[in-house]
Amino acid sequence: xxxxxxxxxxxxxxxxxxxxxxxxxxxxxxxxxxxxxxxxxxxxxxxxxxxxxxxxxxxxxxxxxxxxxxxxxxxxxxxxxxxxxxxxxxxxxxxxxxxxxxxxxxxxxxxxxxxxxxxxxxxxxxxxxxxxxxxxxxxxxxxxxxxxxxxxxxxxxxxxxxxxxxxxxxxxxxxxxxxxxxxxxxxxxxxxxxxxxxxxxxxxxxxxxxxxxxxxxxxxxxxxxxxxxxxxxxxxxxxxxxxxxxxxxxxxxxxxxxxxxxxxxxxxxxxxxxxxxxxxxxxxxxxxxxxxxxxxxxxxxxxxxxxxxxxxxxxxxxxxxxxxxxxxxxxxxxxxxxxxxxxxxxxxxxxxxxxxxxxxxxxxxxxxxxxxxxxxxxxxxxxxxxxxxxxxxxxxxxxxxxxxxxxxxxxxxxxxxxxxxxxxxxxxxxxxxxxxxxxxxxxxxxxxxxxxxxxxxxxxxxxxxxxxxxxxxxxxxxxxxxxxxxxxxxx
Amino acid sequence: xxxxxxxxxxxxxxxxxxxxxxxxxxxxxxxxxxxxxxxxxxxxxxxxxxxxxxxxxxxxxxxxxxxxxxxxxxxxxxxxxxxxxxxxxxxxxxxxxxxxxxxxxxxxxxxxxxxxxxxxxxxxxxxxxxxxxxxxxxxxxxxxxxxxxxxxxxxxxxxxxxxxxxxxxxxxxxxxxxxxxxxxxxxxxxxxxxxxxxxxxxxxxxxxxxxxxxxxxxxxxxxxxxxxxxxxxxxxxxxxxxxxxxx
Numbered sequence: 131x132x133x134x135x136x137x138x139x140x141x142x143x144x145x146x147x148x149x150x151x152x153x154x155x156x157x158x159x160x161x162x163x164x165x166x167x168x169x170x171x172x173x174x175x176x177x178x179x180x181x182x183x184x185x186x187x188x189x190x191x192x193x194x195x196x197x198x199x200x201x202x203x204x205x206x207x208x209x210x211x212x213x214x215x216x217x218x219x220x221x222x223x224x225x226x227x228x229x230x231x232x233x234x235x236x237x238x239x240x241x242x243x244x245x246x247x248x249x250x251x252x253x254x255x256x257x258x259x260x261x262x263x264x265x266x267x268x269x270x271x272x273x274x275x276x277x278x279x280x281x282x283x284x285x286x287x288x289x290x291x292x293x294x295x296x297x298x299x300x301x302x303x304x305x306x307x308x309x310x311x312x313x314x315x316x317x318x319x320x321x322x323x324x325x326x327x328x329x330x331x332x333x334x335x336x337x338x339x340x341x342x343x344x345x346x347x348x349x350x351x352x353x354x355x356x357x358x359x360x361x362x363x364x365x366x367x368x369x370x371x372x373x374x375x376x377x378x379x380x381x382x383x384x385x386x387x388x389x390x391x392x393x394x395x396x397x398x399x400x401x402x403x404x405x406x407x408x409x410x411x412x413x414x415x416x417x418x419x420x421x422x423x424x425x426x427x428x429x430x431x432x433x434x435x436x437x438x439x440x441x442x443x444x445x446x447x448x449x450x451x452x453x454x455x456x457x458x459x460x461x462x463x464x465x466x467x468x469x470x471x472x473x474x475x476x477x478x479x480x481x482x483x484x485x486x487x488x489x490x491x492x493x494x495x496x497x498x499x500x501x502x503x504x505x506x507x508x509x510x511x512x513x514x515x516x517x518x519x520x521x522x523x524x525x526x527x528x529x530x531x532x533x534x535x536x537x538x539x540x541x542x543x544x545x546x547x548x549x550x551x552x553x554x555x556x557x558x559x560x561x562x563x564x565x566x567x568x569x570x571x572x573x574x575x576x577x578x579x580x581x582x583x584x585x586x587x588x589x590x591x592x593x594x595x596x597x598x599x600x601x602x603x604x605x606x607x608x609x610x611x612x613x614x615x616x617x618x619x620x621x
Numbered sequence: 622x623x624x625x626x627x628x629x630x631x632x633x634x635x636x637x638x639x640x641x642x643x644x645x646x647x648x649x650x651x652x653x654x655x656x657x658x659x660x661x662x663x664x665x666x667x668x669x670x671x672x673x674x675x676x677x678x679x680x681x682x683x684x685x686x687x688x689x690x691x692x693x694x695x696x697x698x699x700x701x702x703x704x705x706x707x708x709x710x711x712x713x714x715x716x717x718x719x720x721x722x723x724x725x726x727x728x729x730x731x732x733x734x735x736x737x738x739x740x741x742x743x744x745x746x747x748x749x750x751x752x753x754x755x756x757x758x759x760x761x762x763x764x765x766x767x768x769x770x771x772x773x774x775x776x777x778x779x780x781x782x783x784x785x786x787x788x789x790x791x792x793x794x795x796x797x798x799x800x801x802x803x804x805x806x807x808x809x810x811x812x813x814x815x816x817x818x819x820x821x822x823x824x825x826x827x828x829x830x831x832x833x834x835x836x837x838x839x840x841x842x843x844x845x846x847x848x849x850x851x852x853x854x855x856x857x858x859x860x861x862x863x864x865x866x867x868x
Contacts, residue, residue: 154806157805468805505808507798508761508798509761510765527671534671546670550675553667554667554672554676557662559661592803592841595813598841599636606633607633609637609641
């Protein structure tokens, strides 16, 4: 068993990788929200159907997935080399690269870069990584306001809310709620605003245009960085990202180190995989790419902050490092029966759903997100949908083992550990197993037929909503021994 | 042919009729069934809950017990999946490479019931008679872990008298997930609610599947609601035959 000691994980007290309560408690609250349940079921089933349609029309979809997997595996295996190549190429084309070990360092670098321009306001392209590190809060603490320009992110920001989906951050809101948020929090909004989608989009457009034209600093994440030429790439639907990437004088991009890919040919694979898996579109409306500074066009200063924040710790886990292949398409969220019912907030991290249940504990260390690897029935729908074939169920099982292994270092063992080792002891030997079965049959003293409607903890969690079977008068093996002459001596 | 039955700890203890049906079905089809008495449990619950160290002796027991068997039949896709996709991985992770190698060997000869019937025995009409309205739930591990595809349905479609009805959103998980049903009981129940809603919409009297565990979950929910729908394992349906009309 590998040890993971020594690799720093994402620090506590900054950013949004940790929830305030364990998953089952947060999930229970979400489950009771009928509006949320309806929005999620509608949105995820719509995207699922679109995705199924556009992936089925490609005869080489499986080969593309395999190519995506192979490129990511190769890149992650030589991450050091590709990152240095990226830095060299980005720098040679007039960009400036900064290395950030964790969220605090990335925030400090970004704040200082904005302060150097003396701008009091920045416009932002939709970016999960800036949410991971809590950049908006860090900017606010320095007196800088960050304006989210992705429509859904803007809704989340104005509603003082948290995103609940990678691509549809406001998936938990309906249009009446959005209208109320705009009326309450959007400067200069028409008080007669209706909840018609076109009206809502129009209000956001007017508000954002003023912000774009005034902005001197733009902040973005990146979907891909091509080591070959030092080119950064952002994929989006609205065009608001392109405004942020092209209008300001200064552009600061923050990117997790796992986002680098070797070549433009590799990008060709991912640009086929990502939109089809993400929004169910053959191609997304806007793909922006920039390579350093171009004379007379676009930002005069381009910065790239390369963020670790627990990624090297994830890399050190030979099994778990697969999670770093993720391209944040959210296909696994949309097919997950757990996510579909509880939404993103229950996961407590900016990375929700099946991949979030793997990624968040790997970045923070298992003990800070110990309930997340258990937030799955291991149904395997995520693995089937993943465009880079991350075996998420196997990773969840692996992380559960890591959690149990870390918990073993504390004495005394918890009730679950005791139950599990007693069960294993009983089942490791057929004689003991028969005795355990005989003990189980004692339940027949209470009830001989029908079902059991109430069991003691921890099985009470089962009988709260489900009946349990009454143990039969005769186990299979007793029946076999009674009815078959030669129980086990056949060759 | 000679086949060994791995009945699974769940069927052995709580659903002996599933093991009995499997034995009778295989014997009716002319196979010689043996039940190696050293068997206990595949260890999946321990592996999936994180207790791999505890699972290791169970994996070793499975591998030792079935080492000399040409074919092992398991009336559970989930246990077959664990044997095929977890046993060697766990052994290797815990440094027992010799066991991992043997586990891979035995796993190659381990078949879920419908796989054995269709792929190994080469049969899809087992001569069953089951005059009931039945909905089939394809369990997650049968679909996505071992990929049985439509084999169970091919077997069911040949059953005389059966009224096999389409289940909406059939491939969605029922919410069981082993200890998930306990640790995340609320989410599990929410998933079960939708599964039951779809089952009730079919007006089926029987819901069937290839896994006793999922059926225990679905059946437990239906029973609590007094829904009047009962569960039957795939083996029980395939074993049913018209009296005096056995092939």
